[in-house]
Amino acid sequence: MSQTDYLQRFLFEHHAIRGELVFLRDVFQTITTQRDYPPEVKTLLGHAIAATALLSATIKYNGSLILQAQTTGPVNLLVTQCDQNLNMRALAKWQDDAHFAHRILGDGQMVITISPDNTTERYQGVINLSSDRLNENLESYFERSEQLPTRLWLAANQNQAVGLLIQKMPSLNQGEQAAGTEWEYWEHLHILANTITETELLSLDAMNILHRLFHEEDIRLYEEEPVTFKCKCDKHKMIQALKTMSEAEIRDILRTHHVVEITCDFCNNHYAFNTQDVDEIFSGGI
Numbered sequence: 001m002s003q004t005d006y007l008q009r010f011l012f013e014h015h016a017i018r019g020e021l022v023f024l025r026d027v028f029q030t031i032t033t034q035r036d037y038p039p040e041v042k043t044l045l046g047h048a049i050a051a052t053a054l055l056s057a058t059i060k061y062n063g064s065l066i067l068q069a070q071t072t073g074p075v076n077l078l079v080t081q082c083d084q085n086l087n088m089r090a091l092a093k094w095q096d097d098a099h100f101a102h103r104i105l106g107d108g109q110m111v112i113t114i115s116p117d118n119t120t121e122r123y124q125g126v127i128n129l130s131s132d133r134l135n136e137n138l139e140s141y142f143e144r145s146e147q148l149p150t151r152l153w154l155a156a157n158q159n160q161a162v163g164l165l166i167q168k169m170p171s172l173n174q175g176e177q178a179a180g181t182e183w184e185y186w187e188h189l190h191i192l193a194n195t196i197t198e199t200e201l202l203s204l205d206a207m208n209i210l211h212r213l214f215h216e217e218d219i220r221l222y223e224e225e226p227v228t229f230k231c232k233c234d235k236h237k238m239i240q241a242l243k244t245m246s247e248a249e250i251r252d253i254l255r256t257h258h259v260v261e262i263t264c265d266f267c268n269n270h271y272a273f274n275t276q277d278v279d280e281i282f283s284g285g286i
């Protein structure tokens, strides 16, 4: 398939170990042209969107997986979102006087939220950022909280983001000996996968990467799945945002500008509300 943005799932036959590769070119470029991102922030965003797509595809659900990091570092906010159909959006905010030489994220927390559609129930996991490398933070979280050994390799340049994941799933009804063999096989795959370089991730396609790493393994391949950029903002959500502001403040803006404008941080879409709209919103009409 010649699409530029896709996710490739695979499974190691006779083992409860799965893998995924994701390639993001158009999605990455659409996200990174929404604002004037410094190259270091672009790379971080690339790692984050690749990781989010990979993690989203490991769970069966209808809804969104959101990764949000809030830190004291140069990049103080990072938000990435992916739904079950691999529609993605993301943004980052950084300090004006940011220096990226030492750390890019700094101290802080990252929250993984799984937000199913049609319900207000959410699952949230909190990760204390102990490393500047996103993959290491996520790996230790999966090890500790989910007891799902997971390894991620993330790469990004100024044009694209690529990620590789392998995950050891729980295997049922397994004797001690079989479980031991399974751990050995997991270690074997980890060693193989760990030989991948960033240059290879950024230059090879899924078939070539799988051949390069696992040509002696028995792999089942699934259909490639397209990944797309899609922002879920709409007028209704912006009205809800407007309602959280004080009416006096909004009336003030209207007096000066005759219109209140809200811009979506993810896609730069503008939503404009005139006096009549604001009257309706605050009279409960909308």
Ligand SMILES: [Zn+2]
Pocket (backbone or CB within 6 Å): 231, 232, 233, 264, 265, 266, 267, 268, 269
């Ligand atoms: Zn939007």
